[in-house]
Amino acid sequence: MDKSQWTLLYQNISNIEPKNLKKLIWRENPVFPEFFDLLESATELETLDLSGCFASGDDLINEFAFYLENYYYLKSLTLNGSKTQKLNNNDIERLLESLKSNKSISSVDLSFHDCSPAIYTKVKELLLSNHYIRTFKLEISNLESSNEISDLFKAISQRGSPINYIWSDKNYIEMIENKIIKNSVAEQLRSYLSDAANQETTVDIPIVNEKYNESAVSNRKQASKQENNEKSYEIQDINAFTMELEQSRTNIGALESEMKTNPPPLEVSEYDIIQPKVPKVTISTELDELTERFSINNIFNRIINNI
Numbered sequence: 001m002d003k004s005q006w007t008l009l010y011q012n013i014s015n016i017e018p019k020n021l022k023k024l025i026w027r028e029n030p031v032f033p034e035f036f037d038l039l040e041s042a043t044e045l046e047t048l049d050l051s052g053c054f055a056s057g058d059d060l061i062n063e064f065a066f067y068l069e070n071y072y073y074l075k076s077l078t079l080n081g082s083k084t085q086k087l088n089n090n091d092i093e094r095l096l097e098s099l100k101s102n103k104s105i106s107s108v109d110l111s112f113h114d115c116s117p118a119i120y121t122k123v124k125e126l127l128l129s130n131h132y133i134r135t136f137k138l139e140i141s142n143l144e145s146s147n148e149i150s151d152l153f154k155a156i157s158q159r160g161s162p163i164n165y166i167w168s169d170k171n172y173i174e175m176i177e178n179k180i181i182k183n184s185v186a187e188q189l190r191s192y193l194s195d196a197a198n199q200e201t202t203v204d205i206p207i208v209n210e211k212y213n214e215s216a217v218s219n220r221k222q223a224s225k226q227e228n229n230e231k232s233y234e235i236q237d238i239n240a241f242t243m244e245l246e247q248s249r250t251n252i253g254a255l256e257s258e259m260k261t262n263p264p265p266l267e268v269s270e271y272d273i274i275q276p277k278v279p280k281v282t283i284s285t286e287l288d289e290l291t292e293r294f295s296i297n298n299i300f301n302r303i304i305n306n307i
Contacts (some may be wrong), residue, residue: 003032010034018042028052028082036063039071046075052082054091056114061091065098072104081112092138096122100129111139111168120148124155127163137166149175188255 001009010032019051021042026035031053039045054061068077080085092115099105115138123138156163167175227306 003030006030006032007034010038013038019044021045023047023148026053027051027080028085031060033060033063036067039067043073045073048074048076049078051078051080052085054079054087055085056088056091058091061087061094063096066090068095068098068102068105072102074102074105076107078109080109081114086112089116089119093122096126099133100126102130104134105293107132107135108131109137111137113138113140115140117148120152124148124152127152127159131159131161134162135164135166136169139168139171151281200276275285 011034018038018041022044024042024047027049028051031050039048050064054064068074079087087110092110092113095110096119099108117140117174119138119140123136127133127136156165
């Protein structure tokens, strides 16, 4: 579509009262000035995804930054780069500056842009000034320097409010390979990485070029031990259920033998339909399928068919 068609689309969206709009996924679609009129009128908007919508040096970055500075509706912002549309350090710095005063956004994802480690200085300033943000992700193309990242980790630890800083496994492995993370805990950290290179790893506070943090490792081991205990309880429950099921089958076998030896009296209705005159009883298990299979009625049907 050309610009006039997109403008017409924005106008049509405005006619359907976007103030009730809660979530807008606009990824890899073009953005024009009229788009921000739409955003400003969507006063209930909580989730916004503009991934791949801005090019490096795009003047509309300033308009979007103005929106973030003055409209406090959003709770979640995703603005990832794409193969063809990536922002540079200056663009990201402008967005980070605008987020300092925003009091509604709690989750920010600015991954896959052409940023250098120097951007972490601005990230540190943002997270120290805005305590409303609780989840943050910014992946950069290459991690070589440790100073900015070390300062960022220290700032997070001194922030005084919870924060989930999410690293991609790619950046996390780079930190290990470039010795940004202390060698003595590298193997401990590797165990928490997923196998897929592009999946995400949530990091509390990684250890950086400082004293080995025995307390953090101990807490992780304790959590792992608790998880293993929970799994063992599940196995015990399954074993108990299996034993109960086998006992039920034994009881049913005995009941079938008893019924073959002493079958219950039968009566003929006026429609000549043979109906066993017995109460309906079921074997109580956790599986409805087994309950139905081992009901007394089903057992009688099998017995009658064999007579």
